[in-house]
Amino acid sequence: MTTKATSKEQDYPLSPVPMTERKSVWSMGLVLLGFTFFTATMWAGGSIGVAFDFTTMLMVLAIGNLLLGVYAAVLGYIAAKTGLNTALMSRFTFGEVGSKLSDFILGFTQIGWYAWGTATMAILLVKLTGMPESLTTPLMVVFGFGFCVTAFIGYKGLEWLSRVAVPAMIILVAVSMTIATADGGGFSGLLAIAPTDEMTMAAAITLVFGTFVSGGTQATNWTRFAKSGKTAVIATLLAFFLGNGLMTLIGAFGALVYQQADIVDIMVAQGLATLGILMLFLNLWTTQDNTVYNFAVAGCNMLRTRRRKTVTVGGAAIGTVLAVLGMYEWLIPFLILLGTFIPPIGGVIMASYFVGYKRSYPALSDVTLPAFNITGLAAYVIGSTAAYTSPWIAPIVGVVVAALSYSVILIASQAVRERRTQVTGAI
Template sequence: MSHSVQPGEQDYPLSPVPASARKSVWSMGLVLLGFTFFTATMWAGGSVGTAFPFEDMLLVLLVGNLLLGSYAAILGYIAARSGLNTALMSRFAFGRAGSKLSDFILGFTQIGWYAWGTATMAMLLVKMTGLSESWTLPLMVLFGFGFCISAFIGYRGLEWLSRLAVPAMIVLIAISLSIAASDGGGLAGLSAIVPSEPMGVAAAITLVFGTFVSGGTQATNWTRFARSGKTAVIATLAAFFVGNGLMTLVGAFGALVYQQSDIVDIMVAQGLATLGILMLFLNLWTTQDNTVYNFAVAGCNMFHTRRRKLVTVIGAAIGTLLAVLGMYEWLIPFLILLGTFIPPIGGVIMANYFVAHRADYGDPMSDALPAFNATGLAAYAIGSLAAYTSPWIAPLVGVLIAAAAYALIHVASDAVRDRRAQSLKAI
């Protein structure tokens, strides 16, 4: 298909990534680690940290992050093999028009997080530097548009920022963890701390899995650049199991030792206030640019445009407006609720790829694709209902039930079609 932009300029929002544009495992791992180093993930870890004894807390974090990493890695494998992002995979799973449902859910969730991150950066900078409150709104506008610069450039911009930010954040986290372990009295002291806010194991794993499952579902926006399925799986597990696990561990440690789950407050308590501001800035920027990039890719499919850079700026403007209006205060509960409805999208995509397409997609923009894939939409509804009503690990239930429902409906539909065809032949 011919279009006006140069190859790769817009990061292939509506077509497979060609072999010439594929990236190494190091490049991909850095970008994904920058994405998973996210302040909100530390708060999730903090909630777990105050609810369990030290050894049980480590087990909950291990299981939750392993489930999240495995989920994201399977989608990453599909993305690398096909060269497609989640928005384009959804066209096969839900249909040309049906895919707009997942575009809306995923795009809105990401721009909601973007609003939250923008507001958080502005408010905490004012708080920690003693600036006048009147600076808050101008800083929101500054960060709202500033954070999107690397996303505007594209994958190359995300990679260069991550090359600088990820090593710096790892060093800062290591310093903070070592001080926390010392302040907590070492392993013996940590093991002796009594939980203050009990929480069920299933609820805790759901929290760890669910907080970043939206990002895991859209990590395909980068893993589609992988040179092989193996590269994608390694990079995704490094980011979502190790990277996200590190974030939840920092939050849990802080909650245990300082009764704080926010990394900035923890660093202030440790006498690292200046480093805390730097950490927060890098932490948020490397996630903010990824979230607005996700929004842009979903938006390109929804509005059938290749102008990813324009959609990126529009996304930043919407996120900034939401931050200025104060919507971040009530968006978070809604975004977490959406975390229940996002995993079934991944479940349907997995089943659609392996069962219906036998690991071989066609042209994602083909007019031959149905407007609505009834099997995919029905399986998504079943998976979402199961996740919403489940007392167990909701995101995992959503993925498994949606995938199983798709496979069963697809196989049953094929059997009915074959029987009809045989009946017609007999006549």
């Protein structure tokens, strides 16, 4: 029988977070900001920076990040109110066995990000320092297991790292952007730069929203620690609208001024190579530990085990293997996969909570859930199909269609059951 102390030590992977363990908006904001400060997000911003003029670029980034922030904030609100993460909420939405589908999808995406970050750190460190290329694979192994240390500790480890890394990254980014603005000829010079590539606004917003939507879907792993729904919403918007927005803006700035989207390459061009390496390390570590933590939480729900620390190390091992096998080259198709199949999960969960359960989940220990929730699974399939085939903003289409499908199917099935009851009673 699992004791309360053991559950606390493992960060409550299979049960609600009690109110005695809830955190402040400051604590959560730091952890989530560390999560959203991610190198790949800057590359997405870089793609946008070369496709639009300065004013349109800012509008696209604002819309995309606001939509992402609102999406993550709604899920964060539900997590704070229930004390549950996405994996546990999926049991109500997809069923006891059906929830393993979302566990697999969410866990796979997070370990894919972990592999990409591990490979990126090793490859760029060799590139920037001039070390022999033969050290790339050994470095992947070192970083693959090293990055998971703070995640192994749990929420406190993530918070400790973020307290140090987030302020340092903000200072480094401010210095770099100040130099970039000067090199670009000031504000007037930036306005005069003409786009060199083409992209529709819908595609650009999809890129901004889709790049970190998997993280937004699993931000509930931390917002479930919030003291209130308001705390969760504020912390989530701070991280996903402002934090993610800053990362995409940096990438766009770099593309405009230096024709580079990555902050490390930008700092090298600015003569800040040493700071660039430090920035890369902090940037990736604060995301890597959150990512493998997400994998562990989803894995615990799939395997029905409270051994989060063991699953964390296992996830780091899988991520390291994928990094060695070449995950660095798979980023673009991986992003397309995320933007299509992750958002509908969040859409169905929202509809399940607000429409299906009327804003109040019963205690997991007091309810017997079906193996498969056909309504939730059908809504997910419909939402994913709509996102995959949509020429418009695929992630948003997936969320909206999945949520509406769940609501319509649920209401229609309830009406049919009531009608059958009336007919049977009349007979």
